[in-house]
Amino acid sequence: MYTVKEAAEKMDVSEHTLRFWAKSGFFPFVKRNENNIRQFSDNDLEWVRIVKCLRSVGTENKAIKRYIDLCIQGDSTIPERYGIIQATKIKAQKQMEELQKQMEILNYKESFYQNLIKNNLKDTWNPMNNLQPEETAV
Amino acid sequence: MYTVKEAAEKMDVSEHTLRFWAKSGFFPFVKRNENNIRQFSDNDLEWVRIVKCLRSVGTENKAIKRYIDLCIQGDSTIPERYGIIQATKIKAQKQMEELQKQMEILNYKESFYQNLIKNNLKDTWNPMNNLQPEETAV
DNA sequence: ATCGGCCTGAGAGCCGCTATCAGGTGTGCG
DNA sequence: CGCACACCTGATAGCGGCTCTCAGGCCGAT
Numbered sequence: 311m312y313t314v315k316e317a318a319e320k321m322d323v324s325e326h327t328l329r330f331w332a333k334s335g336f337f338p339f340v341k342r343n344e345n346n347i348r349q350f351s352d353n354d355l356e357w358v359r360i361v362k363c364l365r366s367v368g369t370e371n372k373a374i375k376r377y378i379d380l381c382i383q384g385d386s387t388i389p390e391r392y393g394i395i396q397a398t399k400i401k402a403q404k405q406m407e408e409l410q411k412q413m414e415i416l417n418y419k420e421s422f423y424q425n426l427i428k429n430n431l432k433d434t435w436n437p438m439n440n441l442q443p444e445e446t447a448v
Numbered sequence: 449m450y451t452v453k454e455a456a457e458k459m460d461v462s463e464h465t466l467r468f469w470a471k472s473g474f475f476p477f478v479k480r481n482e483n484n485i486r487q488f489s490d491n492d493l494e495w496v497r498i499v500k501c502l503r504s505v506g507t508e509n510k511a512i513k514r515y516i517d518l519c520i521q522g523d524s525t526i527p528e529r530y531g532i533i534q535a536t537k538i539k540a541q542k543q544m545e546e547l548q549k550q551m552e553i554l555n556y557k558e559s560f561y562q563n564l565i566k567n568n569l570k571d572t573w574n575p576m577n578n579l580q581p582e583e584t585a586v
Numbered sequence: 587a588t589c590g591g592c593c594t595g596a597g598a599g600c601c602g603c604t605a606t607c608a609g610g611t612g613t614g615c616g
Numbered sequence: 617c618g619c620a621c622a623c624c625t626g627a628t629a630g631c632g633g634c635t636c637t638c639a640g641g642c643c644g645a646t
Contacts, residue, residue: 313623313624314623314624314625315623315624324603324604326603326604326605327602327603327604329625329626330602330603330604333626334602345610345611345612345624345625346610346611346624346625347611347623347624347625348624348625359553360553360557363550363553363554365602366546366547366550367547367550370601370602371601371602372601381571384571385564385571388561388564388565388571389565391561392558392561392562392565395554395557395558395561396558398554399551399554399555399558402547402550402551402554403551405547406544406547406548406551408504409504409505409540409543409544409547410544412500412501412504412505412540413537413540413541413544415497415498415501416501416533416536416537416540417537419498419533420530420533420534420537423526423529423530423533424530426523426526427526427527427530433519433522433523433526451592451593452592452593452594453592453593462634462635464634464635464636465633465634465635467594467595468633468634468635471595472633483593483594483641483642483643484593484594484641484642485592485593485594485642486593486594503633508632508633509632509633510632
């Protein structure tokens with residue numbers, strides 16, 4: 311059993327965020343002790359894990375709440391939950407592809423600057439330096 | 449030359465966002481025509497591209513402004529700009545690794561639900577279903 | 587000449603935190 | 617025993633980065 315602080319540490323999210331998520335209804339099974347202190351069980355931490363996972367691919371909190379509610383509703387909602395997970399996977403896949411694309415831009419930029427530094431050149435890309443359009447680089 | 453609308457379309461960001469970025473000082477070289485309408489050149493679109501790239505890996509707008517200002521300052525800032533690009537690459541790399549980790553959780557979840565559906569089982573993970581701790585799954 | 591379309595800036599609203607605060611509780615120490 | 621201290625609580629304010637709405641200006645077509 312973990313307090314908010316311990317759970318936050320263990321799951322690598324901020325205490326604030328964990329409380330915020332709790333208030334948002336993401337952890338319906340977290341119990342309180344006699345002093346009203348939240349007690350996260352190991353199973354509760356698994357809920358934290360899935361919420362963290364969904365958030366990290368940009369799922370809105372409303373949609374996360376929906377998923378949680380489906381879990382509470384029981385086994386009849388398994389197909390819909392399965393669909394949500396699949397859709398989330400596709401979303402994550404697209405994000406990786408997007409990141410890969412941006413990485414290529416960064417690689418280009420990096421070697422561009424490397425070249426400038428190595429050869430003591432001017433930044434032809436910057437309009438401040440009498441831009442020659444055909445030499446333009448991102 | 450492109451209006452905000454055309455540039456937004458071409459670069460796949462919203463018009464609103466482009467105006468917001470312009471107001472944030474991210475496009476210091478965009479000219480206006482005689483009716484005060486912004487005219488994005490192809491070179492300006494490259495600035496949009498790099499801003500989009502930096503944003504997509506979570507760079508704060510203040511840091512982007514800093515990068516833009518360094519560009520304006522001229523060639524003496526090339527080493528610092530190079531450093532920023534490198535740091536951004538590392539950040540992007542970490543994000544990909546993180547996404548990969550989350551993807552594994554999603555894969556686990558997916559096959560978990562597949563198994564439930566295929567074998568007509570109950571969701572042992574959900575505390576509503578008389579959780580047996582050793583059967584717990586994320 | 588008025589209508590629709592696209593532009594403008596200003597400003598309100600939204601989401602998801604993040605930070606601050608006042609107050610309650612439990613533990614250890616002089 | 618009294619008190620500091622750490623840690624919990626909920627309420628509320630603030631923030632970053634959009635996103636949306638609006639009133640107003642300019643243009644070309646009917």
